[in-house]
Amino acid sequence: MMKKKNLLISKCLLGENVRFDGGHCKLDLSLVENLQKHFHLKALCPEVMSGMSIPRDPIEIRDGRIIDKSNTDLTSLFEPVKAIIKDMVESENITIALLKEDSPSCGVHSIYDGSFSGTKISGEGLITIYLRSLGVKVYSEYEVKNLIDHNPIG
Numbered sequence: 001m002m003k004k005k006n007l008l009i010s011k012c013l014l015g016e017n018v019r020f021d022g023g024h025c026k027l028d029l030s031l032v033e034n035l036q037k038h039f040h041l042k043a044l045c046p047e048v049m050s051g052m053s054i055p056r057d058p059i060e061i062r063d064g065r066i067i068d069k070s071n072t073d074l075t076s077l078f079e080p081v082k083a084i085i086k087d088m089v090e091s092e093n094i095t096i097a098l099l100k101e102d103s104p105s106c107g108v109h110s111i112y113d114g115s116f117s118g119t120k121i122s123g124e125g126l127i128t129i130y131l132r133s134l135g136v137k138v139y140s141e142y143e144v145k146n147l148i149d150h151n152p153i154g
Contacts, residue, residue, distance in 0.1 A: 004153055007039035008088070008097035008131070010106050011048070013141055018045040022055040025100060031144050035098070038148050042092060046105040046127045049084060050077035061104045062114030066126055069116050075126070078105070082130050089134050096151055097131050101140040108140035 011018045015026030026032075035041060048054065057068045066075045088094060099106035107125035112118070128138050139147040 004038060004040050005096060005151060006042050006092045006094045007035065007147075008042050008044060008085075008094050008099075008136070009035070010098065010100040010103070010141075011043045011045040012100055013098065014041070014043055016043070016045070018048050018054055020047070020054075020056050020058050025141070027141060027144070034148060035144065038151065038153055039096075042088065042094065044085070044088075046078060046081050046085070047103075049081045050074070052077070058116065059104050060112045060114045060116060061123065061126065066104055067114065078126055081127070085127065085130065086134060089131070089136060095136060096147065097128075097136050097138045098144065098147060099125070099128055099131075099138055099140060101142060108138050108143075 012024045013027050015024045017024050059066050059068050059074060065073050066078060067073055099108055101108055102110055102112060102120060103125050104111055105125045105127045107123060108128055110120045111123040111125055113121045131138050
C-alpha cells in the first residue's frame with residue numbers, strides 16, 4: 001500500500017473564506033481532487049491563527065516586518081503561530097507545503113512591497129521563510145503540477 005505524504009496547504013486555496021477581504025482563492029476542483037489523491041491535506045491560515053479577524057485590514061511586509069496600513073507592527077503576533085507550525089511539522093512529518101503566492105505570510109516567490117500600492121516584488125512571506133528554515137519545501141499555487149510530479153505517492 002502506498003503511503004501519502006502530509007501536505008501543509010493554505011486554507012484560502014481550499015476555498016475557505018479566510019482572506020483579508022473575507023474571500024478565498026480556491027484552486028480549481030480538479031487540482032484539489034488531484035492533491036487529495038496524492039497527499040493528506042493539512043490546512044492552515046497563519047493570519048487567522050495569529051488572531052486576526054475576517055475580514056481584516058490588509059497587511060504587507062516592510063523591512064522584514066509585518067505591518068498594516070496604519071504602520072502598526074504586527075510581527076509579534078506570528079511568534080505563537082511559528083510554534084504551532086513547528087509542532088505540526090515535527091509531529092505530522094510535514095516536508096512540503098503549498099502556500100498562497102503574494103501573501104505577506106505565505107508568499108513563495110513574490111509579496112507586496114510594503115507600500116500598500118499594489119506593487120509586487122520578489123520575496124517570501126514570513127511563514128514561508130520559517131517553513132524553509134525547518135527544511136520544508138514550499139510551493140505556490142502556480143506550481144501544483146511540479147509539486148505532484150516531484151512528490152510521488154510512496
